[in-house]
Amino acid sequence: MTRNVDLLVIGLGPAGSSAAAAAARAGASVLCVERKKVIGIPVQCAEFIPLPLARYAAPEARAQSVDAMDTALPSGARSQRAFHGLMIRRDRFDQGLANAARAAGAVLWTDSVLRTLDTGARRARISTATGLREVGYRLLVAADGPQSAVAACLGVERLPLVTTRQYTVPLRRAQRDTDIWLSPQTPGGYAWLFPKGTVANLGLGVDPAFESDMKAPLDALHETLVAEGRVGADILLRTGGPIPVGGLRARLVEGDVVFVGDAAGFTHPITGAGIAAAVASGERAGEAVAGTLAGDRAALAVYEEEMREQFEPSLARGLGARRRMAGIWRTDRAARDETHRAGWIAFDEYYAADEPQLNQHGETET
Numbered sequence: 247m248t249r250n251v252d253l254l255v256i257g258l259g260p261a262g263s264s265a266a267a268a269a270a271r272a273g274a275s276v277l278c279v280e281r282k283k284v285i286g287i288p289v290q291c292a293e294f295i296p297l298p299l300a301r302y303a304a305p306e307a308r309a310q311s312v313d314a315m316d317t318a319l320p321s322g323a324r325s326q327r328a329f330h331g332l333m334i335r336r337d338r339f340d341q342g343l344a345n346a347a348r349a350a351g352a353v354l355w356t357d358s359v360l361r362t363l364d365t366g367a368r369r370a371r372i373s374t375a376t377g378l379r380e381v382g383y384r385l386l387v388a389a390d391g392p393q394s395a396v397a398a399c400l401g402v403e404r405l406p407l408v409t410t411r412q413y414t415v416p417l418r419r420a421q422r423d424t425d426i427w428l429s430p431q432t433p434g435g436y437a438w439l440f441p442k443g444t445v446a447n448l449g450l451g452v453d454p455a456f457e458s459d460m461k462a463p464l465d466a467l468h469e470t471l472v473a474e475g476r477v478g479a480d481i482l483l484r485t486g487g488p489i490p491v492g493g494l495r496a497r498l499v500e501g502d503v504v505f506v507g508d509a510a511g512f513t514h515p516i517t518g519a520g521i522a523a524a525v526a527s528g529e530r531a532g533e534a535v536a537g538t539l540a541g542d543r544a545a546l547a548v549y550e551e552e553m554r555e556q557f558e559p560s561l562a563r564g565l566g567a568r569r570r571m572a573g574i575w576r577t578d579r580a581a582r583d584e585t586h587r588a589g590w591i592a593f594d595e596y597y598a599a600d601e602p603q604l605n606q607h608g609e610t611e612t
C-alpha cells in the first residue's frame with residue numbers, strides 16, 4: 247500500500263531535520279527517511295559550530311567553547327586569530343534537531359533507505375526494517391548528504407569531494423583554541439585539532455586528486471603531539487567521510503525536488519564547514535515547501551535565489567582560493583608560507599585576493 251505525504255525528506259542530518267520541522271510547523275504532512283539506525287551515529291564530524299548556531303544546541307549537546315584559531319604554516323610560524331564558536335556532541339545535536347521535527351508533527355523512519363525514485367509519478371521506494379515501502383509525495387527534500395542518492399536517481403551532477411580521516415584522542419591540557427596545520431602533506435586540505443573537554447578531534451582532509459594516503463600524515467601528526475605531551479597515544483574513536491568542496495549545484499531545485507545542506511553543496515570549499523549552512527538551507531527550504539503547498543508557485547525559485555545571494559559570495563571566494571591552490575600542490579610553492587596565507591581563512595591575504603565573479607552556472611571565472 248502506498249503512503250501519501252505532502253513532503254518526503256531523505257536524510258535526517260541537520261539539513262533534513264530543519265526542513266522537516268519548518269514544513270511540519272506550517273501544517274504539511276511530512277515523512278522523513280534516514281539510513282542510520284540511531285540518528286547522528288556514527289559521528290562523522292570535527293564538531294565545531296559557529297556561535298550564532300549555538301542556540302540550536304541543547305545543554306546536553308554542548309561540549310565546550312572555542313575562542314581562537316591557531317594556524318601553523320609550513321615553516322612552523324604560527325598565527326592566532328579570534329574564532330568564536332562551540333564544540334558540540336554532534337550525535338546529541340542531530341538528535342535534538344530530529345526531535346524538534348518529530349515534535350512539530352513529522353514522522354521519522356530510521357533504518358530506512360531510499361532505493362528508487364519515479365519523479366514523473368512522484369513516488370519513492372524505501373527499504374525499511376519491515377520490507378519495501380512505496381511513498382507518494384507532492385514535494386521531496388534531498389538532504390541525503392555529499393553522495394546524494396536522490397541526485398544519482400535524478401542523474402544530475404556528482405559533487406567534487408575531499409576525503410577526511412579523524413581520530414578522537416585524549417587531550418592532556420584543556421585549551422580554548424583550535425589548531426590548524428597547513429602544509430604540503432595535506433594537499434587540497436589541512437589538518438586540525440578541535441578541543442572537546444578532556445578529548446580532542448584530530449584529523450585531516452585531502453583532495454583525492456592529489457593524495458590518497460591520509461593514515462601516514464595523520465599518524466605522524468598524532469605522534470608529534472604525543473611527544474609534545476599535548477595529547478594521549480590512545481585512539482578512542484576513528485571516523486572520516488567525504489566533504490563537498492565544489493560549491494553549489496547548478497540547480498538547487500529540480501522539478502519537485504529541493505536540494506539542501508551537503509547534498510546541495512553548501513559546505514565551504516576551504517574549511518569544509520557545513521552545519522550552519524545545512525540548518526539555514528533546510529529551514530528555508532521547509533518554509534518554501536510550505537509556501538508551494540499553499541499555492542505560492544514562486545516559493546521554490548525564491549528559495550534558490552535567496553540561498554545563492556546569501557551563500558555564493560563566501561563560496562565563490564573559497565572556490566577561487568581552491569583554484570589558485572590547485573596549481574601549487576606538486577610544486578615548491580606548496581612549502582612556502584605566503585602561498586598558504588592566500589589560501590586560508592585566518593589570513594588577510596585570503597580576503598585580499600580579487601573578488602571572484604560567478605558565471606550563470608555558479609562557477610568562478612577568475
Ligand SMILES: Cc1cc2nc3c(=O)[nH]c(=O)nc-3n(C[C@H](O)[C@H](O)[C@H](O)COP(=O)(O)OP(=O)(O)OC[C@H]3O[C@@H](n4cnc5c(N)ncnc54)[C@H](O)[C@@H]3O)c2cc1C
Pocket residue numbers: 256257258259260261262279280281282286290291292293294295358359360361389390391392394395410411412449485486487488489506507508509513518519520521522524
Ligand atoms: C570528518 C568531518 C568533519 C567535519 N567537521 C565539521 C565541523 O566541525 N563543522 C562543520 O560545520 N561542518 C563539519 N563537517 C561538515 C558537516 O558534517 C556537514 O556539512 C553536515 O553534516 C551537513 O549536514 P546535512 O544534513 O546536509 O548532511 P548529513 O549530516 O551528511 O546528513 C545526511 C543524512 O542522510 C542519510 N542518508 C544518506 N543517503 C541516504 C539514503 N539513500 N536513504 C536514507 N538516508 C540517507 C545519511 O545517513 C545522513 O544521516 C565535517 C565533515 C566531515 C566528514
